Amino acid sequence: MQKKIKKPVSELIIQIVAIIVCGIAALLCLLPFLLVISGSLTDNDYILQYGYNILPGKFSLEAYQFIFEIPGPVLQAYGVTLLNTTVGTSIGLFIIAMTGYVLQRPDCKYRNRISFFIYFTTLFQGGLIAWYIMITRYYQLQDNRLVLILPLLMNPFLIILMKNFIKTSVPHDIIEAAIIDGANDFTIFTQIVLKLATPGLATIGLFLALAYWNDWFHSSLFISTPSKYSLQFFLYNTLNNTQAMRELSQTGASVSMEVPTESVRLAMAVICTGPIVLLYPFVQRYFVKGLTIGAVKG
């Protein structure tokens, strides 16, 4: 906080505009999510009859009861996702930052070629089939926990974004000074870059964590043991399964379960959002105040 008795008028105008605009935007983002929460707490038949409301028209916990009917598998899936997210994010973030650091060193002669080498993969892809063949037949990763971690470790978007963050938040003269002091490139990276680029690291780390947290695709393609399913896939598949069983004309039995599909879908969104919403405010710390150069120099 700055110790100024009088704030300039312009600052005041900006404050007011900012609060109004951001407030409206936040509200627009919040409202549909309230629909999700309220819908997840509403009786399924009520939703089918009257649609969605900001407040539950007819309160019911049936969606959550359905999901947690047998809590073991859900909690297990939670555990899998938690593990994938922490391990994947830590390893991925480290490599991304390291690569980003190399790519932004102006004295690194082939940096543009490496950039191009990495970026090229967003332009041309071999397609799902070829990739699937590589993973299953050559890397032998089918039904292996690693397949939920490795493919998501990094992507060109995050690397290039990271390079950009490092470039802006770590002035090159600091690196040069360190080189003159005799530090090697790896030490510079761990001792200086990782400490100075916190806003960038927080952002990329958040994005990586989100990608792991929301991933259902890799479980869907490669995992055949239910105890290794990620949370999103577990929930998503439970819903699909009940819908498919109903669609199938051939079950030929009366044991068809009744599933509150509408509210379950929304409850799933709530369950998957919860933890990351709690994590986000923690990450926010790093956006509010990055370390200033002065702090490092001094």
Place this chain on the structure above:
Amino acid sequence: MRNKTNELKKHGLLYLMAIPACLFFILNSYLPMFGIYLAFTKYNFRGGIFGSPFIGFENFKYLLESGTLFRITRNTFLYNLVFILLGNSLQIVTAILLSKIANRFVKRTTQSLMFLPYFVSYVILGVFVYNLLNYEKGLVNSLLIQWGMERFDAFNTPLFWIFGLIAAYIWKWLGYGTVIYLAAISGIPEEYYEAANIDGANAFQQIRYITLPSLKPTFITLLLLSIGRILRGQFDLFFNIIGNNGVLFSTTDVIDTFVYRSVAKTFDIGLGSAAGLYQSLFGFALIMIVNGIIKHINEDYALF
């Protein structure tokens, strides 16, 4: 030759540090690229990928002869262009305004709330949009009737969806994109603002002369990153909200939805690969041109 060995000797460790990432992309992206060959074959299971008959550009014919190539390319291109430009502009504005809010609680809360749409899947969004806009029972129409107005027939009004889909996209990604710019703003050294304060610059001038220029590299990077994929992406957005509603195709059909519909029915592996290659080549040409221009203006901003 000598240059090269010198460079390697001098920065050996640096290149070593780039190896994990390069290895990752070789294994995960480059080796599977043999799949591109599928675009030129008529796939059959006996022959497999390299034993199936080679048919040259036959698979690309369906794109040309479908009669919609121009339309879907135009739609995809324009939607993505608006997504990129409008999306980024609004994210920048929001990030700057957020950074200006002094009350820490308000700042954090609004920022957190903006992240919520990211968690609402397009499937759920599609359900909501239908509930909001359907002709007989939609919320919007119920209100219009209450106010004595005509019903609005959204699902038979192609032009409406240009705005509808853009709004949905902006809404979904606002919080996500804002984080990037917020991080960039946090990276701006505080001294710049202090100096500006001393010089008597007002808040608007500070934004104009300090904040915006500092965001330029981030903006250009994001721009370049999206340009290569300008003919791809956002399949879920279009598919979950529009579905297979042919009435709206004139303004809502994009390459990915078109290919999805044709391949879902015929499951032809070659067709999908051919469409993918078309998207790649288009993006490749565009990025080479744009990156070239930017490199010419300021080498620092170029992607490679």
Place this chain on the structure above:
Amino acid sequence: MKRIFLFSLLFAIMVSWVFSGGQHSDVENGKLDLSKKVELQFWMLGNAPGDLKLIEEEVNKLALEDLNCTVKFNYTTWTDWSQKYKLLLTSGQQIDLIFTSEWTDYQRYARSGAFLELENIVPIAAPELNTFIPENYWNAVKVAGHIYTMPNTWKEYVYDGFEYREDLRKKYKLPEINSIETIEMYLEAIAENEPSMMPLGEGGTGPKGFLMVYPITAELLHPWSDRSMDNYGLVSDNANPRVMYQYWGSEEHLNDLKRWKKWADNGYWSRSILSSTEDPVAAFQAGKLGAKISGINPVKYSQDVIVMGKNHPDWEVGYYPFSYATRIVHPVHPTHNGFAVPVSSKYPGRAVALFEKLVMDKKYNRLTNYGIEGVHYTNDNGYYKMLGNAETSGFKRESMNSWAWRNPEYMLFDPSFDLVKSIFTEFDKFSTPDLYNGFAEDYTPYQSQKTALEQVIAEYLAPLQAGLVEDVEAGLNKFMVEAKAAGMEEIQSEYLNQWYAYCDEMNIQ
């Protein structure tokens, strides 16, 4: 230059890598070779039951003794299953048996070489099964002259009808449903008297256009026609299958479209129906829909009866199968539930032999269909009775998705199935074999025209069918012009050639 060189080198490595090894078979010299102990890979659709491991163990005990093999049942799950199905067959990983059906594109996969020919394997590896399945069933599943899947023998009917609320029909004193007129009267009454209900509903539209009107046009309005009216506007005559009529653009087509326009104008379905995200099954069960047409068959009807009877005892569900009016019905085609041996199979003979056990051996059959007796179910006077409750049971009836090895002689039913059976018995009186579903076109000659035509259908025909076009006649003309421009006529003539060839092959006169 160097980059290009590097790329081509990489590519060359890939090429040499991806080629797979040669074929070998365990059926040689007219004998099944059981000497080596092997593990078979079965791929099933859908989700695995909770107690799969238990069942698998039991099966393996038996199989090890009988066939010197063990088996692993793998499941695709229902999430993205068709994508996974394609990947499984394309990737070339070992699969010894995989579920097939016309709705998993059996014919198309067979045609493009995904499966092994079975006619040489089955007589040797599964002689009992070979005679158990009637000759005409084996013939019916042939694709291009070869057998690629093992047909199912349980006779069931998956046939459309009109499902409605019988209590409302009585309430408004409407005549019994038995014709298009009585259906219209019912819908009219719902539209007028039940403002909170939509008379008819459907979740969105398929790539073929507006699906809801298909069953009713094909089966009720034009009973002489083949049930699937969407083969490029060609409709074959039930009495004379070789003859195909041009339905699109015809007088009948125009009249039908005018009828749909009237239905739409009367508000029988939503003006937003083409983008609908609503689930009609759930909506009907919740009392939001007055009736359903598409995807209704006796089994689904019986499920609605059970669910709605429990939640809303005062509601009554009515069902009128179109076949009652038309007196035309076919049991499902033998391709409907089958198992094929993919070309990547290492032990095709053993796989087929095990499949024989699953169908023919009561121990295997009951175990894999109903679970372990006394643990998962009991045989209650010839009826199936589940032990425990549906939410927690580790193995519900047919929860291995074992539809393809149902054996009518060993089947046990839930008492509620009697309702379905009674409809089936009615159907049996006039049912005739399905001649159509064994035919699968080879659209390679007109691939791009087909894609173009589908675009035209979605854009011009679907809105017409949904009654959203003001001027029906002009709309139909526009559609015909666009369809012709897309290559409808070339497609039709090639399609007809293939149809005639199929009729010759199957001896259809």
